[in-house]
Amino acid sequence: MAHSVEIAVLRERAVGETRVAATPETVRKLVALGAGVVVESGAGLAAMVTDDDYIAAGARIASSDVARGADIVFGVQGPEIDLLAGVNPGAWVVAGLDPFARRDRVEAYAAAGLEALAMEFMPRITRAQSMDILSSQSNLSGYKAVLVAANLYGRAFPMMMTAAGTVSAAKVFVMGVGVAGLQAIATARRLGAQVSATDVRSATKEQILSLGAKPIFVENVAGIEGEGAGGYATEMSPEYQKAQAELVSGHLAKQDIVITTALIPGRAAPRLISDEQVATMKRGSVIYDLAVAQGGNVEGSVADEIVERHGVRIVGFANTPAQLPADASALFARNLYNFLAAFWDKDKGRPLLDEEIGNAIRLTQGRKVVHERLLG
Template sequence: MRVGVGREQCDGERRVAATPETVHELAALGLEIFVERGAGAQAGYPDEAFKEAGAAITAELVLESVDVLLHVRPFTPDAAASLRPGTITIGFASPGSELPTVRALAEAGVTSFAMELIPRISRAQSMDALSSQSLVSGYRAVLEAAVRYPRFFPLYMTAAGTIPPARVLVLGAGVAGLQAIGTAKRLGARVSANDVRAASADEVASMGGTFINLDLDAAAEGPGGYARELGEDRAQRQRGLLAPHVAATDVLITTAAIPGRAAPLLVTTDMVAGMRAGSVVVDLAAESGGNVEGIIAGQDVQLPVVGGFVTLVGMKDAASAMPSDASRLYARNVSNLLALMTADGRATPDFDDEVISGACLTCDGTVRHPATAAALAAEVMEGEA
């Protein structure tokens, strides 16, 4: 079977869905790998390295010519419609926000697998791209904050006086949040964190952070260990309890996300206005609406406060800012999923396998993911009304 890896078409995307290492392993399974010229250049993987690993380098990847297509970002509806029936695609699909593309994939008869839908079970950990990319994003968020923060992160005791450590608050203690906690701690900051999932307290402590318990009563843990969206009354109470902690911090990093839904609002403009001048807020959920009011994905916003301003940083495609290692991890996730469905040089998905069936978005002209199918049906009913 012919496996294609093309250049990503989304502006600013520097990652690639395969590396020379994964190409070598997939070729050993009997698959033919075709890599578009320059596909890995921005991630530090030259064409020659892919060629040495066993891939054929093509001037342009013709989507209709491959049996399996590996990608990072979701397709456009037009690109999805151009695929041959029966083509297998593996990559991020953003089904909650890319319904036109999902519809196009189904109508084209494409068997698509969304990396966001990989089940959260131990057997699928090596394919969990959300976790691998969140690892990169959490690390990068702290670096972005550090270069904008006008003071030191660590404590310094000098002959000229003592410089106190920066106070960092992380909201959301998933993979990205825990990595942010660990990175800020390694830089010498005093770190605290909060998450609506009570079970995250031990994880925060293991990374060197202090867990802030807001006493919100019932746990808010959803399927797969993700946070569940809070009701509006409880969300308002959460913001009220967080306000004094936000005001006392120098660097705020928010990472809270709910798969397939808009990011929850955790921090209002009034809460940010209570922070001191020079403080920095980095929102990793900016692309899905943001945890912080007034955040703009891909931009820095300066919010006036007494004595100066607070910088709001809307992170966009944070993992792509570190494309080499992000691609190394992501390509491994994708390769492991493809290897799971490959036998005798052919990719033949076994839908009795819970990993494969759980990750499948479209197949045989239908949308297999229940939540996405329901969203598309609701969209059709709304249009008819």
């Protein structure tokens, strides 16, 4: 039976990338929509999915020319252009495309006549929540950051009362209360830590309190009321930054674990902790920098290394979700399926994007770069 749309799922090539963009669960659903699915051999092995698992779900397995004849190519990270040889004219590339850092690749997609759809540009609107790869992956990142920090920390997290005496609860401070930060708070609380958190958005105070943590906020200088653009924080005034630095400095010195999560899309990560502030912390304390791949929130942090400064260990994976490959893949794959399914036209047997989401995520069309954020 001929399929109306052919979807190719490529094996990830990026160093350290363990995820895969489709799972047997989502392959079954894509086939049920009427799509054909071809998966590159070995694509799921790091995420504990075998070729046989994909075949049982209805996919075909290919070891070469995987994208040939494809109308849609799925990736976790954007595939290099040489992997897309033979795709159909106007084929969609649906992945996390990192367009600011990899503008060269975006230009190559445009020159090849491909329609590149950057899933990390998915608008933060209610109907797109189930398609949002940043939220699904950040949730896992916040969880994993606390576990890694707890493993490096040489003491227990919960308060323990024993015949030999009492062990005090660890003090955990979360900087940035987005999806990752909220999960970090929840995870640290579940482990029994005494948790505090801060953010530039005043609306997050209630969220922090609802998780049983203590909000640490600048009170005498206005922050952001409500949310920043798209649910992200934006850069603050010099006056606010100075007041926040003073507040944080006093609080940091009392903490055992610090998790930093602050990112500004398309920009280098804001610096939250200086080397001088690290020096005030207790020996044996741990900082996990979730923004290390974008330049880092913490002075001196290095991706995928444990850096020791002033007796404090600073750590951060360049790709934290890849440390949880099976669950990260399952969530990412559902995001991609939910995206296609939401726009699937049964009569035409293919997805048709609407203007609101199409304009938000489409980088290239008609052999041109078309996204307004890349045209400035």
